[in-house]
Amino acid sequence: MNGSLMTHPVNSLGFAKPPKDTRVVVAMSGGVDSSVVAAELAAEGYDVVGVTLQLYDHGAALAKKGACCAGIDIHDARRVAEEMGFPHYVLDYENIFKETVIDEFADSYLAGATPVPCIRCNERVKFKDLLATARDLDADCMATGHYIQRKGGVGGAELHMAADPMRDQSYFLFPTTQEQLDFLRFPLGHLESKAETRALAVKHGLAVADKPDSQDICFVPDGNYAALIEKLRPEAASPGKIVDMDGNVLADHRGVIHYTIGQRRGLGIGGLEDPLYVVRLDADKREVVVGPKEALTTRIIPVREINWLGDAPFDSQDEWHLAVKVRSTRPPRAAIVRPLSATTAEVELLEPEEGVSPGQACVFYEDGGSRIFGGGWIWRGD
The missing domain is CATH 2.40.30.10 (Translation factors)
Incomplete structure (x- = not known):
């Protein structure tokens, strides 16, 4: 590092300037994790800007608990910003989210795959469009509440698993590019437990300190994927046959969207000595293929x-x-x-x-x- 960059000590976000001169956009879902990130950075004196994404219908979302980025979560994020004294913006990303995440989720299920929409959301919305917005706001970096670590390496910033293996979110962040990684910060990745995060929320007097973690995919808060896909793609409920690995018909089914690879229960096949498992979904033939566990x-x-x-x-x-x-x-x-x-x-x-x-x-x-x-x-x- 040359001498001109050493005029000021490097701050906690890695910039050689005072926190007050360092603008950081915090992606705020309204949950305890991102709220703590925003509160901590504001308390350290950073120029914090909170941004929350409205990802799907606000009116319908108001009644849904346990889903991120819904109406109540937007309210919670806004309240944290007011309490900590930094600006907060809500961006309507509903169309982008539907086109890049929800539609693919439905189509993947129809094709017999088992999609992971949270990864696509990070890749195509949060770390693409939201990150671009952060740059437009002249931010030096963008911080999130993900449990993952960013460390300096010989070739630049590296991505590492969180210190707490129970909270590690690295599986959901693998598409993060090197360019994105250079701009991102993950202030919670070094914490040893979620209890530490909640303790920080209490320290800052945040109302979300005891807010439960969201468990389901945000746009399917009741966990009923099949009902959502049937609504988006009515043809998905087309019945078909359950067949063995030789193509012999064993039973009827009510739509491939109701089955996942590895499923054993609820197949409606009785009278067999050895249990059968779903080993493949053939959406084109509308077949659920079953076989022994070793398959x-x-x-x-x-x-x-x-x-x-x-x-x-x-x-x-x-x-x-x-x-x-x-x-x-x-x-x-x-x-x-x-x-x-x-x-x-x-x-x-x-x-x-x-x-x-x-x-x-x-x-x-x-x-x-x-x-x-x-x-x-x-x-x-x-």
């Missing part, structure tokens, strides 16, 4: 739309020895990632996994370490 295991996974956060180009070597997560709730497992291009790969799991589903993410981690090397989307392959 769920997968070792080779095709991955595309890869975002790579390594120091060397992804396709600069034949294979990478990493750990991968194929579901948010599972720990990283050792794997060999073989690039097929700059954005596609074949992932070989050293130990086979059950229930690997198209539409889920495959996230790359340092084997035995905390660094995230990006990831991609699992698909069916040829």
Whole structure:
């Protein structure tokens, strides 16, 4: 670092200037996490601007509890801003959210995949359009309440898992690009537990200190995905057949959207000695394919739309020895990632996994370490 940049100590957000001269846009969902981030930064003297996104129908959202960015959450975010004395704006992103997140969610389910809309929301809305808005507001950076760590590395900013493994959100943030990472800050990533976050909320006297965490996908707060998809895509409820892996018809079903890979209960197939599981969904044929548990295991996974956060180009070597997560709730497992291009790969799991589903993410981690090397989307392959 040259001498001119050392005229002032580096502040907690990494800038060599006083906090009061550092503008930070805080993405505020109305929950305790982002509220604490905004309150902490305001208390440190930063030039804080709070921004909340209205992502879906405000009137309908008012009655929904446990969903982020709904009417009550907008109110809660605004109240935190008033209490802490910084400006707060609500941006209507309803059309963008429907086009880039909700529609794809419905279409993916119809195609027999198991989508993860929270990842697409981070990728296409929060870290794209909202981040662009933060730059338009002349912000030095944008801060969020995500539990993930940003650390300095030899090649620039690196993404690392949160200190609290129970809160780690790295699986949902793998599409974060290097350019975005340079602009983003995650002030909660180093905390050891959610209790610490709530204690900070109490310290600042925030009314949201005891607010429950949202559990469901924000635009499906009751967890009934099938009802939403049926409303958006009426053809999704078309009945079809449940067949075994040889194509033999075992039963009827009331629409592929009511089934997920790995499902065992509720298939309506009785009189069999061994339990059957959903191993594949064929939306074109309107078939739910079932088989024995061993048919769920997968070792080779095709991955595309890869975002790579390594120091060397992804396709600069034949294979990478990493750990991968194929579901948010599972720990990283050792794997060999073989690039097929700059954005596609074949992932070989050293130990086979059950229930690997198209539409889920495959996230790359340092084997035995905390660094995230990006990831991609699992698909069916040829």
